[in-house]
Amino acid sequence: MKTYLECIPCFMQQALKAGKISAKDDKQIKHIFDEVGKIIPSFSMEYTPAEYGAEVYKIISEITGVKDPYKQIKDDSIKDAKKLIPYLKYVISKSDNRLLTAVRIAIAGNIIDFGVNETFSLKDDIEKILVQDFAISDFNYFKSAVKSAKTILYIGDNAGETVFDKLLIEELGNKKIIYVVREIPIINDAIYEDAVNSGLSEVSEIISSGVKAPGTILTQCNKEFLNLFKSSDLVISKGQGNYEGLSDVKRPLFFLLKAKCEVIAKDLNVKKNDIIIKGINLA
Amino acid sequence: MKTYLECIPCFMQQALKAGKISAKDDKQIKHIFDEVGKIIPSFSMEYTPAEYGAEVYKIISEITGVKDPYKQIKDDSIKDAKKLIPYLKYVISKSDNRLLTAVRIAIAGNIIDFGVNETFSLKDDIEKILVQDFAISDFNYFKSAVKSAKTILYIGDNAGETVFDKLLIEELGNKKIIYVVREIPIINDAIYEDAVNSGLSEVSEIISSGVKAPGTILTQCNKEFLNLFKSSDLVISKGQGNYEGLSDVKRPLFFLLKAKCEVIAKDLNVKKNDIIIKGINLA
Numbered sequence: 001m002k003t004y005l006e007c008i009p010c011f012m013q014q015a016l017k018a019g020k021i022s023a024k025d026d027k028q029i030k031h032i033f034d035e036v037g038k039i040i041p042s043f044s045m046e047y048t049p050a051e052y053g054a055e056v057y058k059i060i061s062e063i064t065g066v067k068d069p070y071k072q073i074k075d076d077s078i079k080d081a082k083k084l085i086p087y088l089k090y091v092i093s094k095s096d097n098r099l100l101t102a103v104r105i106a107i108a109g110n111i112i113d114f115g116v117n118e119t120f121s122l123k124d125d126i127e128k129i130l131v132q133d134f135a136i137s138d139f140n141y142f143k144s145a146v147k148s149a150k151t152i153l154y155i156g157d158n159a160g161e162t163v164f165d166k167l168l169i170e171e172l173g174n175k176k177i178i179y180v181v182r183e184i185p186i187i188n189d190a191i192y193e194d195a196v197n198s199g200l201s202e203v204s205e206i207i208s209s210g211v212k213a214p215g216t217i218l219t220q221c222n223k224e225f226l227n228l229f230k231s232s233d234l235v236i237s238k239g240q241g242n243y244e245g246l247s248d249v250k251r252p253l254f255f256l257l258k259a260k261c262e263v264i265a266k267d268l269n270v271k272k273n274d275i276i277i278k279g280i281n282l283a
Numbered sequence: 284m285k286t287y288l289e290c291i292p293c294f295m296q297q298a299l300k301a302g303k304i305s306a307k308d309d310k311q312i313k314h315i316f317d318e319v320g321k322i323i324p325s326f327s328m329e330y331t332p333a334e335y336g337a338e339v340y341k342i343i344s345e346i347t348g349v350k351d352p353y354k355q356i357k358d359d360s361i362k363d364a365k366k367l368i369p370y371l372k373y374v375i376s377k378s379d380n381r382l383l384t385a386v387r388i389a390i391a392g393n394i395i396d397f398g399v400n401e402t403f404s405l406k407d408d409i410e411k412i413l414v415q416d417f418a419i420s421d422f423n424y425f426k427s428a429v430k431s432a433k434t435i436l437y438i439g440d441n442a443g444e445t446v447f448d449k450l451l452i453e454e455l456g457n458k459k460i461i462y463v464v465r466e467i468p469i470i471n472d473a474i475y476e477d478a479v480n481s482g483l484s485e486v487s488e489i490i491s492s493g494v495k496a497p498g499t500i501l502t503q504c505n506k507e508f509l510n511l512f513k514s515s516d517l518v519i520s521k522g523q524g525n526y527e528g529l530s531d532v533k534r535p536l537f538f539l540l541k542a543k544c545e546v547i548a549k550d551l552n553v554k555k556n557d558i559i560i561k562g563i564n565l566a
Contacts, residue, residue, distance in 0.1 A: 005316075008299070009295035
C-alpha cells in the first residue's frame with residue numbers, strides 16, 4: 001500500500017504523541033517537528049506509510065535519546081490483556097465456532113495501538129467486536145487454509161494484542177507456528193521480549209522480521225523471515241502496519257485487522273472501524 | 284496567545300484541507316506539504332498561530348495559483364446564513380433578553396469556520412447555542428459597556444458569520460459601528476466584499492485591518508485600524524483567530540467565541556465546544 005496524503009499530517013500527530021511521552025520538554029518536541037518537517041520533501045508517495053513511520057520514530061528516538069518510549073505502556077498493555085484471559089477463554093469455550101471467536105478476539109486485540117490517533121477501551125471494544133459483522137470475511141477460506149497447513153507464519157503487530165494472538169494460536173491446532181515480531185522498539189509494536197512476556201514462546205517459535213519500521217517491509221526483512229515467508233503453508237498478518245507492507249505481495253495470505261484510520265479503510269474499500277478477514281492470492 | 288505544539292500537526296491538516304479544495308492534483312498537495320515542512324524549523328512558538336496560518340496559506344496560494352480558494356464556500360455560507368435570518372429575527376423578537384440572544388446567535392455564526400478540523404451543521408449548532416450555558420460570561424459588563432459606548436469597533440471573523448454579526452449590531456443601539464475584515468482572502472475569513480454581501484454596509488462602516496493572517500496581529504495592522512483600536516469606546520472581537528492575536532493586549536475588549544479546538548479551550552481554561560463572552564482589562 002502506498003502512502004496517502006492524509007498520512008502526512010498523521011505523522012506529525014504521531015510525532016507529537018510520541019514526543020509527549022519521551023521528550024524532556026516542549027523545546028525537544030519542537031525540535032522533533034523541525035526534523036520531521038525537513039524530511040517531508042524527501043518522502044515519495046510510492047513508499048508505504050510504515051517506511052515513513054520508521055523515519056519519524058527514528059528522529060524521535062535520536063532527539064530524545066529514548067530507545068523504547070512505549071516500554072511502560074507496552075508492559076501495561078500486556079498486563080491488562082492478560083487480566084482478560086480467563087474471561088476470553090470462557091467466551092471461546094462457550095462459542096459455537098471457537099476458531100471464528102478466537103479470530104474476533106485477536107482482531108479486538110489489534111485496537112491496542114498507540115500509533116493511530118484514537119483512544120480505546122479494551123473491554124468495550126472486545127464486546128463490540130465479538131458480535132460485529134465483518135466488512136470483508138474470507139473466514140471459510142481461512143478455516144480450510146488453517147486445516148490443511150502444517151507450518152504457519154503469524155506476523156504480530158502490537159504488544160498486548162500479542163496476548164490475544166496466543167488465544168488464536170491455541171485454536172489453530174497442532175501446527176508448527178512461527179510468531180514474527182519487529183527488530184527494534186517502534187511505537188508499541190511487539191518486539192521479542194514483548195512476545196515472550198505475552199506467553200507466545202509457549203505456543204510458537206518467536207523470530208524477528210528484521211524490520212525497523214512499524215510494519216513488514218519485505219525489502220528490509222532478514223533472510224530467516226524471507227525464507228519462512230516463502231515456504232510457510234499459511235501466512236497470517238495482523239494489523240495495519242503489516243497490511244501496509246504486504247497488501248501487494250504475490251503469495252496467499254490472510255489479513256486480520258480492524259480499520260482504525262480512514263486511509264486504511266479507503267485502501268480496503270471499507271469503513272473506518274470495520275473489521276476484516278481478508279485473503280489475497282487464494283487458489 | 285502563543286503557538287501550542289498541537290498547532291503544528293493542525294497546520295498540516297489545514298494544508299491538506301485547503302490543498303484538496305484548490306490544488307490541481309495530489310502532486311501539488313505533496314508540494315504544499317514539502318514547503319510547509321521546510322518552514323517549520325523557522326517557526327518560533329512565541330508567535331501566534333494566526334501568524335503561521337498566514338505562512339501556510341501563502342504557500343498554498345503560491346503553489347496552486349488560486350488566490351481565494353474558499354470563494355465559492357464563502358458565498359454559499361453567506362447565502363445559507365441569510366436563509367436563517369427571518370427565523371433568527373423571530374427568535375430575537377420573542378426573547379426576554381434581545382441583546383444576549385443576539386450575542387448567542389453571533390457566537391453560533393462563528394462555527395462557520397473551514398480552518399478548524401470539524402464539520403458543522405449550522406441550524407443544529409444554533410439551536411444548541413441558543414440554550415447552551417456560557418463557560419465564561421461577562422455579559423453584564425458587556426451590556427453596560429455597550430450602553431455607554433458611542434463608538435464600537437467590531438472585529439469580524441468568518442464569511443457567513445458576518446450575516447449573524449449584522450443581527451447583533453442591530454441590537455447594539457444607535458452607535459457608530461466600524462466592522463473590521465481581513466486585507467486579503469485567507470481560509471474563509473471575511474474580506475470587504477463578503478461583509479458587503481452580508482449586508483454589513485447597511486449597519487456599519489467596513490474597514491480592513493490590513494492583516495493578511497487569519498486573525499488580528501497588531502504588528503501587521505494598518506494605521507486606520509490601529510487608531511480606531513485605540514480610540515473606540517468598545518472593541519468586540521469575534522472568533523479564535525482574533526483571540527489568538529488580541530488575547531494579550533492592554534485595552535479593554537470583549538471576546539465572543541466558541542472554543543472549537545483543544546488549544547484555544549486550553550488557553551481559555553474551558554472545554555472544547557464551550558461558548559464564552561470574555562472581557563479583558565475591564566475597569
